Every structure is written in structure tokens, then in C-alpha cells.
Amino acid sequence: MSRSNAVIVHEDADVLADAVASRLINRLADAQASRGEASIVLTGGRIAAKVYVNILGSSIRGVVDWSKVDFWWGDERFLPSGDPERNETQAREAFLDHLPVDPARVHPMAAADAVGTPEEAAARYEAELAAAAGGAGVPAFDLLLLGIGEDGHVASLFPGNPALDAEGAAVGVHDSPKPPPERVSLTLGALNTATAAWIIASGDGKAEAVDEALEKRELPAGRVEAQGHTRWLIDKAAAARLKHLEL
Numbered sequence: 001m002s003r004s005n006a007v008i009v010h011e012d013a014d015v016l017a018d019a020v021a022s023r024l025i026n027r028l029a030d031a032q033a034s035r036g037e038a039s040i041v042l043t044g045g046r047i048a049a050k051v052y053v054n055i056l057g058s059s060i061r062g063v064v065d066w067s068k069v070d071f072w073w074g075d076e077r078f079l080p081s082g083d084p085e086r087n088e089t090q091a092r093e094a095f096l097d098h099l100p101v102d103p104a105r106v107h108p109m110a111a112a113d114a115v116g117t118p119e120e121a122a123a124r125y126e127a128e129l130a131a132a133a134g135g136a137g138v139p140a141f142d143l144l145l146l147g148i149g150e151d152g153h154v155a156s157l158f159p160g161n162p163a164l165d166a167e168g169a170a171v172g173v174h175d176s177p178k179p180p181p182e183r184v185s186l187t188l189g190a191l192n193t194a195t196a197a198w199i200i201a202s203g204d205g206k207a208e209a210v211d212e213a214l215e216k217r218e219l220p221a222g223r224v225e226a227q228g229h230t231r232w233l234i235d236k237a238a239a240a241r242l243k244h245l246e247l
Helices: 013-035 046-057 087-094 118-132 204-216
Strands: 004-010 038-042 069-073 075-077 143-147 170-173 183-186 196-201 229-235
Touching (some): 013 038, 013 046, 013 196, 013 229, 046 087, 046 196, 069 087, 075 087, 118 170, 196 204, 204 229
Parallel strands (some): 038 143, 143 196
Antiparallel strands (some): 170 183
16 A cells, blocks of 8 residues: 655644544545444544534534444543543543444543553553454554644654553553653554554644654654555644745
């Protein structure tokens, strides 16, 4: 399968969120037309929350059979179930709890009140991924959504953190530079099995990280390379340092 990369710039955060929501719905619909089902890896963050709200409000959301979509997460904060800072909580409140999803197809990472350590949560998630994949590895991810931090991190893979070089499918993360310090994340290898990866970024606070990740490919975000295509879906503020683009 050939690989391609592209940067697509939208006017502002609202336009970006609306465009990503529409693209996402069509991506899942196309996967279902091909395979009868679809699989997506969700992310957290402010712009992702906007995307999820726009999915719920979209006039075309009905083209997807939401009961035949598997929902995974790229990372999670190791906090108790229902904590408002968990990516799962954000996604459920924004759109999952309001769509006719199959609860058995929603795959959150284990919370801190269910297992004792991030490593236990990672091991449990790795086993769940392997089971969905038929016994080993990870299942087909039709779409991987990722945000990018101001330091260039994606999921909970931070520059210089040992988790960035972890093998397997999932890893416990300690000493995160952003609170909370303990997290769970898919590994870079697992992220890169996705058919399509979309890195979404909004605001001038992300501009330097976006530029460095695209130019040098050394930051975690720059090391994301999906099997089919990788798209950077950003707004003008986040693209401000990309001098080679005609904005």
C-alpha cells in the first residue's frame, strides 16, 4: 500500500472542527461500504472535543451505522472511571452516549479504580486489542485521530520519555510532563498500523511544534506514518510557522 502525507489548512478552529467531523463521517461510511464495519482510534483535547460535538450535530451522521463502529483510544490519563479529565469521559459526554453505538464495541482503557498500575492497564488493553485482531497484534484501524502537544507529543508519547520507544501495542507511561504523571498509551508501532492517521491542531500555541514535527521528523508527531495516508489537518494559526505554505 502506498503512503502519502499532506497538510490541509483551514481558516480557524471552528471550520477545522466542522471539516474534520465531515471527513471522519465519510471515512467511516466508506470503510463500512467496503467491510461492513469500521474502526477508529479516538484522541482527547479541546479541538477533538469540538470535532465530536460536530459529529453529533452533523446532518450526514446517519450515513454511518454507529452500531458497527469499534471505538478505541490512543491514550488515557490513569485516573478513576468517570473522571472529567479522562479522554473516555470527554468522548462519551460529547457524542458516544448520544449515538446508537454497540457498548461491546466501545473499548476504553482500564481506569485507575479498576487496575493498580498503568502497566496493568496497558497489558489489559494489549490483550483486548489482540483478541479483536484474531489473537495477535492490533485490529484494523480505519482511522487514527491524534492531537499534537506544544512539545510535539502525540497520544501520551512524550519526547525523551522511555514510552516513546516501547515495543508491543500499549505501554504504561510515567513522569508525564503534563498532569497527570501516570498514563496509558498505544505505542508508536501500534499507532503506525492504522490505515489513515489524522493529526489535528489548532491555535498558535501549536505552530512551533507543527513546524518542527513536519520539517525534522524527530518529534513524536513527526514519527507518525500510517500505512495508507497521514494528514495534518490544522488551522491557520497552527500553520503560521510553515513558511513554505501559501496561506
